[in-house]
Amino acid sequence: xxxxxxxxxxxQMGFVYAIVGLGVYITYKILDFPxxxxxxxxxxxxxxxxxxLTAGCPWPVAMLADFVAGALAGLVTGVLxxxxxxxxxxxxxxxxxxxxxxxxxxxxxxxxxxxxESTLLNNAFLNGLARTAANFMQAFFILLFVILCKILLDxxxxxxxxxMLRATGDNPQLVxxxxxxxxxxKMLGLSLAxxxxxxxxxxxxxxxxxxxxxxxxxxxxxxxxCVIIGCVIAKHIRVMANTTGVVIGALLYYAILSVAMLLLGxxxxxxxxxxxxxxxxxxxxxxxxxxxxxxxxxxxxxxGEAEKNA
Amino acid sequence: MLELKNIRKVFNRGTPDETVLFDGxxxxxxxxEFVSIVGSNGSGKTTLLNLVSGTLFPEEGQIFLxxxxxxxxxEFVRARRIGxxxxxxxxxxANNMTIAENMAIAENKNKRYGLSAxxxxxxxxxxxxxxxPLGLGLEDRMNVxxxxxxxxxxxxxxxxxxxxxxxxxxxLDEHTAALDPKTxxxxxxxxxxxxxxxxxxxxxxxxxxxxxxxxxxxxxxxDKGHVVxxxxxxxxxxxxxENLLTLFNEISIECGN
Numbered sequence: 001x002x003x004x005x006x007x008x009x010x011x012q013m014g015f016v017y018a019i020v021g022l023g024v025y026i027t028y029k030i031l032d033f034p035x036x037x038x039x040x041x042x043x044x045x046x047x048x049x050x051x052x053l054t055a056g057c058p059w060p061v062a063m064l065a066d067f068v069a070g071a072l073a074g075l076v077t078g079v080l081x082x083x084x085x086x087x088x089x090x091x092x093x094x095x096x097x098x099x100x101x102x103x104x105x106x107x108x109x110x111x112x113x114x115x116x117e118s119t120l121l122n123n124a125f126l127n128g129l130a131r132t133a134a135n136f137m138q139a140f141f142i143l144l145f146v147i148l149c150k151i152l153l154d155x156x157x158x159x160x161x162x163x164m165l166r167a168t169g170d171n172p173q174l175v176x177x178x179x180x181x182x183x184x185x186k187m188l189g190l191s192l193a194x195x196x197x198x199x200x201x202x203x204x205x206x207x208x209x210x211x212x213x214x215x216x217x218x219x220x221x222x223x224x225x226c227v228i229i230g231c232v233i234a235k236h237i238r239v240m241a242n243t244t245g246v247v248i249g250a251l252l253y254y255a256i257l258s259v260a261m262l263l264l265g266x267x268x269x270x271x272x273x274x275x276x277x278x279x280x281x282x283x284x285x286x287x288x289x290x291x292x293x294x295x296x297x298x299x300x301x302x303x304g305e306a307e308k309n310a
Numbered sequence: 311m312l313e314l315k316n317i318r319k320v321f322n323r324g325t326p327d328e329t330v331l332f333d334g335x336x337x338x339x340x341x342x343e344f345v346s347i348v349g350s351n352g353s354g355k356t357t358l359l360n361l362v363s364g365t366l367f368p369e370e371g372q373i374f375l376x377x378x379x380x381x382x383x384x385e386f387v388r389a390r391r392i393g394x395x396x397x398x399x400x401x402x403x404a405n406n407m408t409i410a411e412n413m414a415i416a417e418n419k420n421k422r423y424g425l426s427a428x429x430x431x432x433x434x435x436x437x438x439x440x441x442x443p444l445g446l447g448l449e450d451r452m453n454v455x456x457x458x459x460x461x462x463x464x465x466x467x468x469x470x471x472x473x474x475x476x477x478x479x480x481x482l483d484e485h486t487a488a489l490d491p492k493t494x495x496x497x498x499x500x501x502x503x504x505x506x507x508x509x510x511x512x513x514x515x516x517x518x519x520x521x522x523x524x525x526x527x528x529x530x531x532x533d534k535g536h537v538v539x540x541x542x543x544x545x546x547x548x549x550x551x552e553n554l555l556t557l558f559n560e561i562s563i564e565c566g567n
Contacts, residue, residue, distance in 0.1 A: 160423040170404035178419045179390035
């Protein structure tokens with residue numbers, strides 16, 4: 001029972017962070033832009049959803065509004081960066097910091113509870129199921145959302161506009177040469193990415209039917225870890241798209257995180273997140289791989305010499 | 311066709327290192343001309359291309375393209391009528407995208423990049439036909455990322471991409487300098503073929519005096535922001551590499567090199 005509960009939590013949270021990961025994939029991998037506004041747009045999605053829902057708005061409309069709110073916040077980061085020429089990292093930090101207040105003002109406090117309202121993850125159908133079955137059904141609903149986002153993103157990246165978005169991160173000179181302004185594509189990418197992140201934020205809140213202002217802390221680090229793991233996986237499996245890799249990466253990451261949290265206790269959560277991120281980065285840079293190989297080879301060499309001497 | 315009038319360009323303005331490269335500089339190119347520009351480092355060749363493309367803006371003066379004043383136009387606006395190939399092969403195409411994807415982007419130049427499919431089977435066939443004459447076998451590697459190609463292959467592809475749609479002016483910025491002699495020769499032959507076939511007005515900056523002498527319809531030598539040699543058509547045909555080298559050495563010696 002314990003194991004089943006843990007598994008369903010890993011699936012639920014893994015899929016939520018998969019959507020964040022898809023958003024961060026756009027900025028970090030495609031645009032080559034380290035976007036820190038994610039720490040603010042993730043709770044923004046949550047708070048906009050919670051407030052709209054308690055005001056009587058149906059959940060699908062509230063989620064749509066989330067996407068728009070996130071996209072607008074992403075646009076702010078974009079404008080700061082391309083129009084006011086502020087460094088990308090700083091633009092994200094500025095938006096993230098401003099959103100702390102914005103989120104608080106929208107919520108009117110640090111928390112908004114909406115356990116009475118019907119949502120994608122809390123409705124008559126799910127309440128009719130046994131607890132464990134309901135948990136897995138929730139995970140399945142989030143998965144449907146992940147698949148929808150993934151298919152839409154994959155489709156977009158294959159359109160003419162998507163080609164230009166990719167070219168903007170790859171070689172901006174090519175986009176300029178085509179007579180287009182790279183600024184517009186950067187803003188488009190940041191908007192799409194943060195729209196997705198906000199959408200994920202609303203799913204995160206629906207999971208517990210409550211918005212909590214501290215939910216955003218560390219989102220960027222988790223998402224980046226998911227993206228990096230995902231892209232490493234996708235690189236080694238030829239037929240796998242990067243976006244699929246990101247989804248698998250998110251699941252894998254959340255599974256490892258959950259196990260570490262079980263072993264050490266939830267007080268260590270953010271510390272574990274940070275340490276895991278370092279490990280992921282070291283894997284990505286090949287440092288761990290090389291070290292392991294060296295140790296292995298040295299062992300073999302010593303054994304070889306020992307045999308020779310004998 | 312292309313006209314630069316009374317250009318003044320200063321570098322490191324307001325610092326002790328301030329240098330005036332161009333002052334009252336005039337330069338014009340006629341429709342259909344293929345101008346080769348040679349000169350030592352710091353003579354202003356590349357700055358000229360940067361001023362024309364909009365990467366740099368002059369402090370004073372005006373630039374006209376086909377009679378239109380483009381002096382204050384941004385680089386991406388001017389690029390609608392100008393093609394450019396750089397010395398660095400990695401600047402011409404998106405390296406993580408495939409050959410086909412790059413060509414699809416290039417084919418759509420000056421049109422809307424909307425939500426229709428970026429690639430279609432039919433178009434890929436057309437791109438293949440376009441690559442086939444290069445004789446590099448690129449037509450069989452349509453789904454290979456451009457970054458996996460050699461510098462020479464990339465530069466040939468960039469030349470093809472830059473001239474896929476009609477342009478008024480082609481800027482070549484030492485585009486063979488990073489290639490080995492044999493590949494540079496091939497790239498130069500391709501350049502000449504494209505420029506002749508499409509009748510594109512071209513400005514080519516090069517360090518290769520033989521290329522400058524052999525190709526193009528006009529030859530200019532730059533020194534410290536001045537044109538010290540300007541020979542077109544018949545006059546150009548009389549220029550030999552030896553003459554150029556002598557003149558080039560004279561300038562360099564004056565510089566104290």
